[in-house]
Amino acid sequence: MGPRIQQLAAVLLAAVVVVAAARDEPAAAKNYQTQWDTVMSILNCKSDSLIPSYICSVISKSRWGWSSDDPDDYTPAARPLRSTADLPKYVDPLPQMARIQGYGINQFGFPVPTNLTIGMYNTTWQFHRDMPPTPVFVYGQSLQTATFPGPTIVARYNVPLYVTWENHLPDAHILPWDPTVPTAIPKNGGVPTVVHLHGAAQAPDSDGHALAWFTRDFAENGSTWTKKTYTYPNVQPAAGNIWYHDHALGLTRASLLAGLLAAYIVEWPELEMPFNLPSGEFDLHLVIADRQFNTDGTIYMNSTGVEPKIHPQWQPEYFGEVITVNGKAWPFQAVQRRRYRLRILNASNARYLNIRFSNGLPFTVIASDATYLSRPVTVSNLLLSPAEIFDVIVDFSLVVNPNATDIELLNSAPYPFPTGTPTNDSLDGKVMAFNVSAKWQLNDDINTPTPADNSTTVPEIGVPFAKVTALPPTMKTRYIVLYENMTTNDPNTGKTMNLYINGLRLEDPPTETPISGTTELWHVINLTPDNHPLHLHLAEFQAVQMLQLVDPDMFKTCMLQHNDTVICNLSQHAVGALQPVPEEEKTWKNVVKIPPAYVTSVVVAFRLVHNNMPYPFDATAAPGYVYHCHILDHEDNAMIRPLTLLP
Structure with a gap:
């Protein structure tokens, strides 16, 4: 033998x-x-x-628990799901994750570059007072300090940070994954990971390419891995609200669900100090993510695919009825009657959030993703796609009831968005509560708290570079088409097999090859029933127009056959209603919502937008970048394409 x-x-x-x-x-x-x-x-x-x-x-x-060789004959071997209807809400205080300073201070008091080492660990986290600890994969500077979400890194504008990412994960993943979608699979076991600093501008070899993964102790690595320590120049514009998360090929939905995500802030004091924004304990991160749990407290993820003959485990979207904020299920936050800054990140795999306060309290939006607006915008609700961030000011002194009172943060976004299942008012329709302190009154004859200091302001203006006109005219126009490939053409019986961009996969040669330092106009055509959060690595972009397709089914049928907008007469179909771009999204973003049956036109900047300068590193180097849908289940199969910049 x-x-x-x-x-x-x-x-x-x-x-x-x-x-x-x-x-x-x-x-x-x-x-x-x-x-x-x-x-x-x-x-x-x-x-x-x-x-x-x-x-x-x-x-x-x-x-996966199938009882025979016939894929049509199977019974899932899943753990029983936990009913969460009995979990009391608003019993756990909202945690604020530890902050790690991402810069040093020299002898003259100036910020200077520094080095950090952050690991990925397998530990447990208690999501609710009445639940057992849950096994998770999380970031931290040690096993003992690792949290869900991970620690918030606070960097300084234009001060480089060097981070060595270490993989301390076990030989096997704690959640199911599907080897039939393009996936990083080491030959000798281990959980592949690679970190992407989402929304930042960094060289390709520090961007967290999907094939730059590595296993524990760097025992094995992917084809584009080159180094252990990443360099983050921190040159993208403030507001600096970005985040870091796992980006290993085919495993983002499982590894982020397990907990590999955290916030990252880039401070720019010279720009921000005149705004006089709330700070310290009045500056809060809200990292929102939905989850489902098994009766033993473990995170639920399906073990059977939507079409097991094709993909034994993969399903097109993951939704959980438990809404967590900073790692706690339906927490509460005690607040004074004053202004607070809330940095709200939707870190869900696939769930959109349409949030509002139960008493109608408004949000004043000062920034979206990593950039301030040109002028603050006041709204009654916020629609956040997965991976989208809104930076808002909320003035709790406007609460009318003078007594101590609770107001709820609610969610009403159907899932999948926009035409899916309505939220349950008692479960995923609730996010968290704010306990507003009693109002101080002169006539009170009992001891009362002193009035809260509300000397902070809502800035009257933002930044001038938020507008599209801040950059030179676009040099090239591209058409980007989003497809969902089904098992049959019957909408009642067809199951999703995969999702492609322009009919291509990540492994196909790049077709988007912009010249570094230029701007382009992309017309993104959504031929699927879902709204897709489009994310471009490196680049910043913003929507300028959303035009509805007329006879979208006819156009889709033609495109599925020819994949050519000219042959299929796009100009005759893109003549429908014009949907305005929301005012709170009119700035340079790293995620833009692409509604179904619309042509969404976006200006894409392959240069720094705040100073109209080229990148201070070689953005044309290998392995390049990627762009993709940030519904993680879509990204994994396989709505992701290479993005290669040219000199």
Whole structure:
């Protein structure tokens, strides 16, 4: 027996033992998780795997609990879901994550570059007072300090930060994943990770390319991995509200769901101090993410795909009925009657949020994503796509009731957005509560708190570079088409197989090759029923027009056949209603919502927008960048394309 046959026999024997043990002892099946995932990593059920794909398929079905070789005959081996209707709301205080200073101070008091080491750890986190601790993957400077979300890094504008990212994760993922979508699969086991600083401008080798992944102790790495320490120049404009998260190919939906996400701030005191914004304890991050849990407290993720014949585990969207904020389910925050700054990030995998206060209290939007507006905008509600950030001022002194009172932050966005299931008023329709202190009154004959200092202001103006006209005219026009490929053309029975951009995948050659330092006009055509949050790495962009398609089904049928906007007469279909771009989104963003059956025109800047200068690094170097839908389930399969800048 040759070495290859011996290796094959040993691996198959191990797989049989693990599967048999898990089937014989269903209650203890979770004890075999690590052994199982190690076996499957070794098998590497791809075109270059050790064993024939059919054997991989049979074993994989056993992993997900299928009872026969027929993909139509299966029963999920999932843990029972926890009913969350009995979880009391507003019993856990809102945590504020630890802040790590991302710069040093020299002997003259000036900020200087510094180095940080941040790891990824497998630990537990308690999402609710009445739930057991939940296994999570999280960021931290040590296992003991790692949190969900991870620590907030506070950097300084134009002061580089060097971060060494370390992978301390176990041999197997704590959540199911699907090897039939393009996925990073190490040959020797381990959980692949790579960190992307979302919304920042950095060189390609520090951007967290999907193929630049690495496993524990850098034992194995992907094809575009080059270095352990990333350089962040911190040159993007303030408001500096960005975030960092995992970006390994095919695993973003599982790894972010497990907890690999955190906030990042770029301070620019010279710009921001005149605004006199709330600071310190009155400057709060709200990192919102939906989750579902099993009865044992573990995070639920489906183990059966929407179309198991094609993808055994992948589903087009993940939604949970539990809304967490800063890692707590439906928390509360005690506030004084004064202005607060709320930096609101939607870190959900696929859920849109349409938030408002229960008493009608307004939001004054000062920034969206990483850039201030040209002028603050007051709104009654905010629609946040996944990965979108709004920076707002809320004045709790406007609460009419003079007594101590609670106001709720509510959510009404259907899922999938915009035409999916309505929210449940008692579950995903609630986000958190704010406990507003009693109003100080002169006639009170009891001890009352002193009036809250409300000397901060809402700035009357923002930044001049927020407008599209701040940059030179666009040099090139592109057409970007979003497709959802179905098993059949029948909308009642068709299941999603994958989602593509321009009919292409990440591994196909790049077609978007802008010249570094220029601006372009992209017409993004959405031929799917979902709203998609489009995210471009490196670039900043903003919507300038949203034009409805007339006879969208006819146009879609033609595009599915020809994939050509000229042949399919786009000019005859893009003549519908004009939807205005919301005022609170009129600035340079890193996520733009693309509504269904619309042509959304966006100006894309491949240069720094605040000073109209080229990047201070080589943006044309390998491995380049990517752009994708930030519904993570879509990104993983496979709504992601390369973005290669040219000199």
